[in-house]
Amino acid sequence: MPDNKPIRIYYLASGRLGIPILGRLRSDPRLILTGVGSQPDRPAGRRQRYVPTPLAAHGDALGLLVDRVPSVNTPDFLEKMRHLQVEMVVVVSFGQLLKPELLALPPFGCLNVHASMLPRFRGAAPINMAILWGDTTTGVTFMDMEAGLDTGGIYEQFSLEIQSNDNAEQLEQRLGALAAKHIGNVIWDIAREDLKPKPQPTEGVSIARKIKKEAGAIVWNNSAKLLERMVRAFTPWPRLSTLAPIGKGPCKRLQLTDVSAFDMTLALHAHPGEVIAQGRDGLLVACGEGLLHIRRVIPEGRAEMSAAEFLRGNPLPPGTILSDYPVGEK
Template structure:
């Protein structure tokens, strides 16, 4: 089969290595579809999404429809005559009007081992749930939320030190490798759809800042997973002396402390020890509101927490 005409749909940094791989492949990316520019930063300056930045650097036409069902956009998309539409973290569920446009298929690069963690934040939720592995699923798209047939899948271990940020980068790189492999298999007639299993379905809804509020009555292991899963956004936090404090670089031990949940137990091997409902939470780095992120030793030196002083879930 001759080289494929591709339209790529994606928006955030996760999609950038995947688009890069397609641009470097033997196939042709004829256009990129991405979300509209949005205000960002303190000055609320209109900022293009990362995928648009790369597309413009590589000289690829960019489409940014406000509405995916806009007739002008659909007409423009049809006029491109794509063989395949490749989607990676575009940000919206595609309607049938888009799914039926390509000659062959709409393919999605999803950052979980489907049917686990369907939805917007699979990387975060895999860590929060304490999973030992995750991966990339290359999926044939339908009108459901990540319900289409599986075309290709590869797993990846989650290390105890992984955060959503580090796992994001690993999965993005894996997705870039797998999508090129999938398109080559398609051209060879060897890409075989398989129905997703009906058992084991779980969901990964979009995260909100409030999801990061720590409840120290929960087990230390769960809190450590939550902190890692919300790093770098929206971050896990609690309060100390009325100020919001963000937590990073956690670990835990199972032995219980004879202390109330949230109580600061002191410093050990560079980690701040905090009592929880079950086990001890160990924190390597903290960030007090309005200040820079610092090591636990610096926090103890600067704030000198008193014996019995607590982190709380309220200001």
């Protein structure tokens, strides 16, 4: 007779990608969610207050007990998995390396949900890189975890079109919803229908390394099309920043949050970073190639606003130079 008993799972996740998946894991009657673990709370901001991960904050708000796990490879955590009789560990944007002893512990292994169509963009920042490189499609991969970096066999993949205005935050939400839609069926097929992983293709491998804060430092000599993709790829973090003459004193940071690129020759003889026009529609700035139309910004020390609202108090007349943001600046 087929085994139709619910599958006992433990969920490890930290990022926003895992939030919709958590909801589906809780609601699917074929699954028993034995526990949820996330990275420990960490100090953040000027006051260095301890802040939970997005997944942990969401779980706390739901009244769930979310384990803060300094390391999943300790004897205590492994014993916890044995005590809970976990049949599968599901891992989504978690942030720790699972060592062989844990990978081998659950009868149905450790299932990773990765936000790309592997083997493209293995690593920590697949969503950002898909936007930055101008991909038109991406997706989610359900992968059998092994010791390598996102090298395990593939159970299932589901694709998604990248919209022309998607930023990393928006695309992450849509990918999370896509993964949530399929997570229950994939787990069931592995544990009860004997679904086997297939090796990843050897061609098309690329790495999406962890984003550093310095990635948001603008270089106006780049093309407008690249800068437009950078704004979307680095929203909500680290955001693309320039230096602008705001008020008195030295130039201050101006973060760009909504822009579009124009492939025009109007700025053929303009200096990269030079303001071509300002007004109700925002700022038009020359780049190495083309023009960047800036619609929304975050001035240093202030909240996000439209470029038109910013310009009412901080006019930047044509000929004003916006400077490259120095790498290493806060």
